[in-house]
Amino acid sequence: MSAVVSSSVTPPGGQRRKVSRFNSGLTRALIAEVGAVILTVFTWAGLRTFQNSLEIGAPGPQIALGIEIALGLLVLIVPAYGARAIVRSRQARHLAFERRILDARAAAEDSRDDVLWVVGLGLVAAIVANGTFFLAGHHARVRSVLFNWDLIWRFRVALFHGFVWNVKLFLVAEVLVLVWALFVAVIRQLPGRAFGPIRVIAIVYADVFRGIPTIIVIYLIVFGFPLAGVEPFASHMSPNTQLFWLGTLSLVLVYGAYVAEVYRSGLEGVHWSQSAAARSLGLSQWQTLRHVVIPQAVRRILPPLLNDFVALQKDTALVGLVGLAEILNISSILKSQTFNLSPVTGAAAFFLIVTIPFTRLVDYLIKRDKARTQAG
């Protein structure tokens, strides 16, 4: 079916030069279009099932229908690209018959571009269609058990109060981790045999706390310290305050070990010639570290450091497992009351509200710093 035209060009020299066979790509365009139409119908079916599920399960917000219609119309773009691919491919074939071989190839390339659009957007449509089928599945129970918007909205204040604990946990822990991990990393960098034993302790610390699951560290410290009567955690603290500080301590110990490694790679990544230049100006070892090595190390470790911070922010939920009234704990109580997991989904949303902008901010800061210190 595809138009294959053998062509050749006669160069000025008069000698005929064999040129590769021309393919207008019509078969490819037709297959893409058939696939696009099937996918469109499939997506429409998914959206329709989802709309039906709104009527039998918990009622959804009114904008749902609007979104469904919009998605249903948007998916038409896929077969539209397929159609244009066919048209362009046929144009290419005509041009080839007229021996306008360069125009023909250009048209065939356009057709191929359209097919790529069909594949790219088609994958998106397939994800939307599967998502709607999944949410509408089991007589809409997936949607109503996991994503009941009414429940999330009803408990928003309780969830928020829980989340305040998480925010406090990660803010305090992050500040402490920054200082503590730098301390550990610098100890590991100390030169000379005199510091050998303390270097070993720093290495053992990092290995141990990176090797134990965070939840076990939290269990041991949060349950163990009060039981063993470790001051100042044992007495005169309200239960939540006690849990908060013990939880913070656990997170600082675990993430301090990770971040110390991040710092270390950053410190080692600063070329020794920078230290040599600083020392040659008469700066002491400490001044060199303080003014030349650490500032450059911090810049290069920003991405991995903030990765660890996002992980820490998420792991604050583990402190809920040992009793702190943070957001996972609250949502888990609400789950038991309502026999519905939507409050937990709400808790997840709270985390996203913090972590996604945080990640974006970090990307922005890195970009800005690069623009400032590096040439175009």
Added chain:
Amino acid sequence: MSTFLELIDVHKYFGDNEVLRGVSLGVEEHQVVCLIGPSGCGKSTLLRCVNALEMIQQGEIRLDGERVSGRGVDLNALRQDVGIVFQSFNLFPHMSVLDNVTLAPTKVLKLHQSDAVDRAHALLDRIGMWEKRDDYPDRLSGGQQQRVAIVRALAMQPRLMLLDEITSALDPELVAEVLTLVGELAREGMTMLIATHEMGFARDVASKVVFLYAGQIEEAGPPDQMFRDPHSERTRTFLRSIIEAKRM
């Protein structure tokens, strides 16, 4: 005239590899001594030993009559007196030009910030870079970076400058602006020990040229004699290869 910088039978090893095999050398005050020789002959190592970025294993280095090698030396004080400029500039990339120049005066000499800026102002003006004081090193050309690096060392008002092949990493058209600055310093009487491949420059500014070969001084003498009538066969071979490469 007393010998300002004196190296006495200096030996330096990297592991089993003997890089300096008994170098003895004197630099008088206001002299410019140029070290020439093939790559790996120990020129850079020699310079790095003088301001104690490398330790020597045998021999002695004296500055103004005082021992500055081995134990018990105040390295930070020594380095205030001895400035070094590197082949790869080594400006601090996270600091502006001005901060690069004022860092050591404020932190080491404990100058007041405004005094350090005044000092930097005069120096940067001299190389026409005061307008670029807020730029970061990566935005400057190699020649500009190297001139800032020289000025950064000068801001400590050293009594001796070590220049370690400071034009080797530069594009050819940027070499002149750096060498001009060094020539001016020489005329002003700055004592300098210079490792270089720029033979024309060495002939112009040097009071003494030292040919270093395999960690030893093969031959030393005034530039006229060294370049016109070298006594050693090795010096002749080295200079011939430089001429054949059209670098002289």
